[in-house]
Amino acid sequence: MFEIRIICDPHEADSITHTLAEAFTTGPVRQHATRDGKRTRLYVTADHRPKPEPWPTPDEAYALAPSIIREIGWTARAAAEKPFGTRLPRDFWLRKAAVLDRIALKDEADGFTGDAADVATVAAQRLMDLDDVGVICDPRHYVRQQYAQWAKNQ
Known part of the structure; x- marks a missing residue:
């Protein structure tokens, strides 16, 4: 398990969150404004997705x-x-x-x-x-x- 921190424009936050959830198993995303208030900080706990089992014949x-x-x-x-x-x-x-x-x-x-x-x-x-x-x-x-x-x- 690992923590990801992203700084982005506020209008990109949903897209980035969605993309992370597709790539990893993620926990809740915590959002905070940056100190200057112009961008958003995203914090998310993530883990690699388990390898899928092979399909049965x-x-x-x-x-x-x-x-x-x-x-x-x-x-x-x-x-x-x-x-x-x-x-x-x-x-x-x-x-x-x-x-x-x-x-x-x-x-x-x-x-x-x-x-x-x-x-x-x-x-x-x-x-x-x-x-x-x-x-x-x-x-x-x-x-x-x-x-x-x-x-x-x-």
């Missing part, structure tokens, strides 16, 4: 997954059991995104060029939106990572 992510047919049945039943307009739990969106990813992977392996990959990506993005993910990555890789963690804890 599809085989690793879905090693414990039930068959595609069984997962389609589960998602259909889970959606049908909830009254229209009821919010479905995260597990539903995760399992739906995962089964669509698995279908797309099978199509890709078979050389079939349908819209399965697009549908899987949309479902994966829905999960990322639900999780309010602050990272930019391939949505389908995110689903695999989340499914592998979820399956390990089931």
Whole structure:
């Protein structure tokens, strides 16, 4: 952990703070005027971001997954059991995104060029939106990572 001190024009403070938060894990930013009152001093405690874990391969992510047919049945039943307009739990969106990813992977392996990959990506993005993910990555890789963690804890 380390402390950063920056002296800047007041109108640059928000931009600098945002840029630091993207590069490091930061604490609260303390702002003070300089002695002459014309510039701003920013003080922030920062630390290096941990290295991200590698994305699991599809085989690793879905090693414990039930068959595609069984997962389609589960998602259909889970959606049908909830009254229209009821919010479905995260597990539903995760399992739906995962089964669509698995279908797309099978199509890709078979050389079939349908819209399965697009549908899987949309479902994966829905999960990322639900999780309010602050990272930019391939949505389908995110689903695999989340499914592998979820399956390990089931």
